[in-house]
Amino acid sequence: GDGAAPPSLAAESAECVGRGSPVPLHLAFAVPDHPWVDSADGADVRIAMTVGAMGAGEGRLLTVTDEREGGGDGLEVITAERGGVIHADLTIGANVSSSKQLLANSGLSSMGFMLAGSGFIVAPEEAARLESNAPIKPYRNGRDLTDRPRGVLLIDLFGHTAEEVRARWPATYQWVLERVKPERDHNNRPRLREQWWIFAEPRKTLRAALFGLDRYIATVETAKHRCFQFLDASIAPDHKLIAIAIDDAFALGVFSSRVHGLWALAAGGWLGVGNDPVYNKSRCFETFPFPAATPEQQTRIRELAEQIDAHRKRQQALHAELTLTGMYNVLEKLKVSLPMTAKERAIHEMGLVSVLKSLHDELDAAVLAAYGWNDAPSDEAILERLVALNAERAAEEAAGQVRWLRPAFQHPEQPQPTQAEMGLSRPTHSAPSAAKKGGTSPSPPPATKQRLPWPNTLPEQVAAVARVLAETRAPLAEADLAARFTGKGPWKKRLPQLLDTLVALGRARMLEDGRWMG
Template sequence: MEGLSRYIATGQTAKHRIFQLLDASILPDDKLIAIALDDAYALGVLSSRIHACLALAGGGWLGVGNDPVYNKSKCYEAFPFPAATPEQQARIRDLAEQIDAHRKRQQGLHAELTLTGMYNVLEKLKVSLPMTAKEKAIHEMGLVSVLKSLHDELDAAVLEAYGWRDAPSDETILERLVALNAERAAEEANGQVRWLRPAFQHPEAVQAEMGLSRPTHSVAAKEGGTSPSPPRTEPPRQPWPNTLPEQVAAVARVLAEARAPLAEADLAARFAGKGPWKKRLPQLLDTLVALGRARVLEDGRWMG
């Protein structure tokens, strides 16, 4: 974390998955998950319902209260951040800063106020459950209705950054994250990495923004002319996946890697499988269009 004035942290085991910004002078112990990022944009994405879905599904459970455990390899390293535009990043960053500042301000005003207490009340507000006298006091001290409103705005902003405008359920969010993770793995295999902290991770080519476009692979010019294009070869057929998330990811990957638009028959020819699996292709393609991962041309061919 050298060079950072602050970093993102969350408790390894906690009833509520809360991320916050800590001053770099605070050294994390083994019970704290420290993320070496100081950008509130990352804080906002991690604080969203979208990340919470994966954190709960990928983590473990521990203790008398069966509290969720944050498994950094499954919950963080496998989590695909959205390819947000600069405007979307700015919106998420601003909301995350507001949430972090609001909590710290209210705790500074009321020494007895805890994050766990505030989020216990927030969860009750979500489902309109009655509050005890103690919870009403926490609600007033923490201005928890304001906190809830900020989180609602943050969730909407992060969903917008992913391009998911259809109010997806938690199960659908998980399926889409799994598919997106597979897409990102394919990108990285092709040399495209979406750095979260490029100045540290890739200093040779510092990039100012997240959500990089696919790199263009050009043929280097030689003396006296250009190198001839390599001969094209048909890609090998791959096994048709068993599960729906894997099928979505596989079709998206083939479209993204194709050098030219593909007809549905050409797309089907990229896979090998038994049974009526080809009948699912139109539905999968429509799903990818809804996710913003594919588009159909006027001639009926498909592009990633």
Template sequence: MDKARDVMAIDLFGLIADEVRAKYPEVYQHVLTTVKPERDGNNRATYRHNWWVFGEPRKELRPALANLSRYIATVETAKHRVFQFLDASILPDNMLVAIALTDGYSLGVLSSRFHTQWALRAGGWLGVGNDPRYSKSRCFDPFPFPAATDAQKSAIGAIAEELDAHRKRVLAERDHLTLTGLYNVLERLRAGTRPADLTPKEHRIFDDGLVLILKELHDRLDVAVASAYGWPGDLAEEEILARLVALNRERAQEEARGLVRWLRPDYQIPRFGSAKEKAAQIEADFVMPAVTAKSLKPRFPPTDIGQTGLVIQTLVEADMPLDAAAIAARFKQGQKVRPAVTSVLTSLHRIGLVSSPDKGRTFHYRRAA
């Protein structure tokens, strides 16, 4: 997504061959001449039978993108997890993950360190560079958005819109700039490198890409999203993950009771909501759980956030995989808390934050590559 490829696609989704021939005869002849011969020999039946259709359309995605002016996209496998708006006229290919949301608030939350750190741990790695891979089912679907107020959504959205516009502007003005290059320099600055210590190539990117502004926008975004969660802005990575996993578990419990926080209620409720929701067309309220201070005693805490945090901490500090019994034994309540430990481990494993070398018996913390 660094630069537009200026490639046009003939998109005939939703039309049968007879309609294409009647409405767009020149297009029909071109596709008949250049596409059908290859499709006739394709091993996939859908490609042979629907030879005039571009690729194999995602039937779930097309309706979701219909009537939208733009959508959020990220490259499936990339060194840096960057989200941006793409115009609806751009047809996403198989290398993009398209998210049918148009608001700046959603872009802001996804671009914050809360989601990017979650995605780094929940997703996999792929390619020669072992780059992080973004999987919708593992990274996006289980991610719990904050229960933001309208004012918080507006603040996050404004920063995200400025961030998106800033990147697009500098990329359009300088041919040598790429998103990867911008974020390579940004990561150097985040690691403590002073601008004066950048290489000449990096300094050119720093100057032409206005990377300090990029950094400032991301810093402001992280503070705003932390505020929306009701959390401190300086949480360590493990604490962020622990809180997100605990919040994910609470959301799952709410959904089991029929309470769902929809991101696009007008679109989602008529298609996926309950009969009650379809009638009411309302979103379920979410109440943030209170965060209790860590006990000075080695007791297993009663809250989901506390339990998740201590299980993660135990696995991080361990030099070998542990099972639920071994973790429970480290707390004052002993095996009485083993079911709770097992529940936390199950959630962490389902989301992808821990791995199991023996099919679910023992677990170790899944560190970023």
């Protein structure tokens, strides 16, 4: 293999030895991350090593500072030693592993779609041969973000039955039938065999969280550099991306700061021969306490975050060979004033990396100011303060005060875009319909003679369509549904998109004859 479990797992296993025992244990010795090379079987992995001892106490922590090619098959490993209480995540100092998940951050982050079928991915020229209104969208994986986008698209049939797909998009149905179903027929999971046209993990909660947003924040789960960026809401994320359903550049700025970068490194894991950091959303994001910034501080952080995101995208658009990894490799050299190779100097010029560095420096200062930490704290001090702030926020939440990141979406009493705000909850009563009275009309008359005004905002439009479908209790053709509303402009063109959204949210389905039900 080319990787190992995060070192924290080994430490937690060591910690578990003492659980339930009348005699406490402590870690007397630990190496959190060490290379393991075995030429006999080709193993090239990372391991953690621990030694437990009875009672409470301090221990010796060895960290690898350098790895060099040895004379034989192994590596020469240089370590540094530190003494103190060794925490469950095999660190000394700030006890990041003790941090609690916060309600304030809940329900917003998710891994992207897991496909279990490469046939869902299509090139633009292949998609051009399928229906123009088929649910096909841009698709990004980790390499698309760190390197260059491949430009591929994704067929996303979530929310539709196979019969619906065949009736509405026959060419798309045949494409998936021929390229996905044969692979799924041999899958060990019954659901994947039976629902062969649907992704293995379609992420219903992510779809609901992204609804109504024009963009969201994404980061690559395992990457050398922890970069966050905005993606257009039309882009489908791969399961190796962590998608965060927030469109506010203030959040992007905090994520992109030194403060969050330190927390992500300390709270996350490591993977692969390259020993790249892993962004575990449960530990890196859901435990992270955001600053209680003033409106002025939020505005400044937003401005800098937008500039950083725009700068990188602009320079990449100008230079086809420019990558995020390349830019941040050079930025790291600039931070420590190391000499650059000719290739790195070229990247520096194409990416205007000194400009990027100055923006990050200003962002780091702005985020520290938002926390009230203007004393140039060390990395260790920042982590200790974040641990303390996490405990403070957890205590606040236990007392009923939650600092929601997206209160309109997350707040239990005023959820958006679901239930009360969007009107997607099932009504407790509905107007009588032709179907209830025994009629056979495929398109029953409106529950009221008055046509409804077409709402102005997207959430209101979805709510109105969902309400009509739910109250009618009988199939409606798209034209009959449109006849329930009155409005100006080309509002009817949005109906197919709104219906697809309701399908994704589980609030609508299309019958074989093309009519719709709630």
